[in-house]
Amino acid sequence: MLEVAGLRISFGPREIVGPLNFTVARGERICLLGASGSGKSMTAAAILGLISPRAQCSGSVRVNGHEVLNIRVPQRPADARVAMVFQDTQSALNPLVSIGSQLEEPLRRHGGLDAGAAREEVRALLASIGLPGTDAFLRTSPAEISGGQRQRVCIALALACRTGLIVADEPTTALDVVTQAQVLEVLKQKTSAPGSPGLLLVTHDLSAAMRVCDRALILAEGRIVEDGPIDQILNRPRHSFTCELVDCACEGLHIVREVA
Incomplete structure (x- = not known):
């Protein structure tokens, strides 16, 4: 459903993101996981066609076979639309x-x-x-x-x-812990049934990603430093940044990791 190949995002001479390469299929739940400033929300904006006009984007973003990079939402084909779940619900809904x-x-x-x-x-x-x-x-x-x-x-x-793809950008950050769990469960249920849309969850929270996603893309300084199943990321992290994320998540949730 989504194919990202060689995506680079720059502002002037400074490259913020890239190159990124990943795919999301229908019914697949993938998280783009990184700290603040890692470029994850900017990547989501490029996929959605909502990135700042000042940004220079190169590479390829294909949705349902259509090239959509640098094409604003109104000009995209109907079957290349992507749905979005925003962090700020008050701004996302018309009051x-x-x-x-x-x-x-x-x-x-x-x-x-x-x-x-x-x-x-x-x-x-x-x-x-x-x-x-x-x-x-x-x-x-x-x-x-x-x-x-x-x-x-x-x-x-x-x-x-x-649509065939939903992008959820930090959808639970502003919610209390109990409500977070409920909302994440709804997201998982609605993207798990046969024929359901694919999900790209953009978050800094590994514990949230663990509740919903099957696979994780770890983003640091605009680049994917690790890519694999959530269980593998949790139990056998390879990159130093991933190890820090896992340690923080395990400390917060009191998880005892398996001995690799």
Whole structure:
């Protein structure tokens, strides 16, 4: 679904990211894991077509076979769209539009559903992620629900776009620990079923990645320094930066690693 080859991102003479090479298939859950300033969010922005116009991007980003690097979202083919789950739910959702209307829009625009069918699809979608599909809930505004509920709505919005790939950029950073676990479980469930979209989880939190993803790409100073299954990264890290990430995660979660 996603093929990144030789991606480089520069601002003026300074190269910030690259070269990066990786793929994400449908139904595959991969995390792009790195510290602040490692270039992970910039990489996500290049994939999504949301990167700053001041950035110089080279290489290749293909979505569903279409070359999309340096092509803004409105100019991309319909089957090369990528859905996004943002960190800041208050900015991601329109504060003046009801939850129901925001979820119905992509179903009507991209799915071709009429108003009644879209409303029923929204009810089913909300129920599948643990939210009520009542008329009262559909009429609420984003400011009237909790942060955890808003993030679930953002996940539902990404699913409603019916794309083959979802990019989630630090989707749980602003949530409490219990709500983080609930939101991550929803993300995992909705990207695990046959035919489900692929997931690229962008995060600095190895413990969050462990809950959701099968594979990790470790990013340091704009380059992938390690790539492998999550279990391998946790139990047999090779790069010094990966070792630091694992030690921090193990200390926080009191995990006893297997003896390699």
